Amino acid sequence: MDVNLVTVLAILAVAVSQTSETLFPGAFNCCTKISDEIPKGILRRVEKFEIQKGDGLCHLEAVILYIEGRKFCVSPRIRKVKKWMKKNKHKFPRRKIPGRKHRRIIKKNRNGNTMKQAP
Structure with a gap:
């Protein structure tokens, strides 16, 4: 039982390290x-x-x-x-940062209508 547990934990550790490097490449690129x-x-x-x-x-x-x-x-x-x-x-x-969105500027024209413009 102990040998099987150690084997499973070793395989799990290798799988997690390879998966985390593909999911978080910047964390391992220092x-x-x-x-x-x-x-x-x-x-x-x-x-x-x-x-x-x-x-x-x-x-x-x-x-x-x-x-x-x-x-x-x-x-x-x-x-x-x-x-x-x-x-x-x-x-x-x-390099584009995922999840970062541009802020929209809302301006009013002379008639009081709103206009959306990107910065």
């Missing part, structure tokens, strides 16, 4: 170490980037650079990275 230097020419090959904030699930501020399917975590305080992100922020599409 940078744990960051580089304070960036190799020459690496910013030209970046396919996309994300900013990791230190106040959420991940407790370290970082910039995640994706190059050829791999990720590199660098400090957001590197002057070269700051300048590059400012220059290239419009080249990469922003």
Whole structure:
């Protein structure tokens, strides 16, 4: 009985870890170490980037650079990275946050009728 219980618990633990990673991918995508230097020419090959904030699930501020399917975590305080992100922020599409809706502004026209406009 004890061996069967241990086997079932082990299988359950593996199943839960794989399922939770697919359901919550951001929770398992944190940078744990960051580089304070960036190799020459690496910013030209970046396919996309994300900013990791230190106040959420991940407790370290970082910039995640994706190059050829791999990720590199660098400090957001590197002057070269700051300048590059400012220059290239419009080249990469922003990630949409699920469940977030835009606020509608309701204005009244001269006749007193209401008009809805998106911000």
